[in-house]
Amino acid sequence: MTSPQAPPALRLRRIYEVAPRDLDRAGTVSTEVRRELLALGMSPDVVRRASVVCFEGEMNMVLYSEGGRIILLVKEDRVELLFSDRGPGIADVDLASQPGYSTAPDWARELGFGAGLGITNMEQNSDLFKIRSRVGKGTVVRATILLGVPFF
Numbered sequence: 029m030t031s032p033q034a035p036p037a038l039r040l041r042r043i044y045e046v047a048p049r050d051l052d053r054a055g056t057v058s059t060e061v062r063r064e065l066l067a068l069g070m071s072p073d074v075v076r077r078a079s080v081v082c083f084e085g086e087m088n089m090v091l092y093s094e095g096g097r098i099i100l101l102v103k104e105d106r107v108e109l110l111f112s113d114r115g116p117g118i119a120d121v122d123l124a125s126q127p128g129y130s131t132a133p134d135w136a137r138e139l140g141f142g143a144g145l146g147i148t149n150m151e152q153n154s155d156l157f158k159i160r161s162r163v164g165k166g167t168v169v170r171a172t173i174l175l176g177v178p179f180f
């Protein structure tokens with residue numbers, strides 16, 4: 029029996045490594061996440077939002093971090109994406125979250141990155157969104173997409 033206080037049951041957990049500056053593989057995690065969610069029969073809207081969130085978070089780890097991991101958790105009532113990297117961290121998270129703010133290097137801009145809308149996009153496609161960062165340590169982003177109130 030599940031008590032009302034029990035945490036939502038875990039349906040799926042996947043852990044993906046993200047290598048820094050590896051543009052050839054950039055986007056592979058979001059493609060995998062999309063595939064997993066479709067296989068679980070998630071709605072097109074949830075799949076789209078999770079894919080956007082994952083792609084932007086993955087790109088940021090590839091472009092700006094020393095690499096790390098992305099964890100996908102699917103629970104009864106939500107999809108969670110956890111991004112954690114090995115640094116360098118973000119000195120001013122509020123500033124980095126402003127639409128249009130970007131420190132993308134020239135080589136990344138030449139490839140079309142650096143519009144400064146990635147974090148904004150992640151926030152807009154999540155129901156719950158939190159960035160924690162420590163300079164010299166790393167950045168952790170938690171993005172949650174709620175699946176809607178279950179009908180009893």
Ligand SMILES: Nc1ncnc2c1ncn2[C@@H]1O[C@H](COP(=O)(O)OP(=O)(O)O)[C@@H](O)[C@H]1O
Pocket residue numbers: 084088089092093113115116117118124125129130131132141142143144145146147148167
């Ligand atoms: N994981 C990260 N580690 C360090 N800095 C980051 C990370 N993610 C984002 N940033 C910083 O936040 C800025 C804004 O990110 P974002 O909104 O995705 O726009 P863009 O990637 O186009 O620059 C980046 O330019 C970078 O300076």
Ligand SMILES: [Mg+2]
Pocket residue numbers: 084087088145146147
């Ligand atoms: Mg970005």
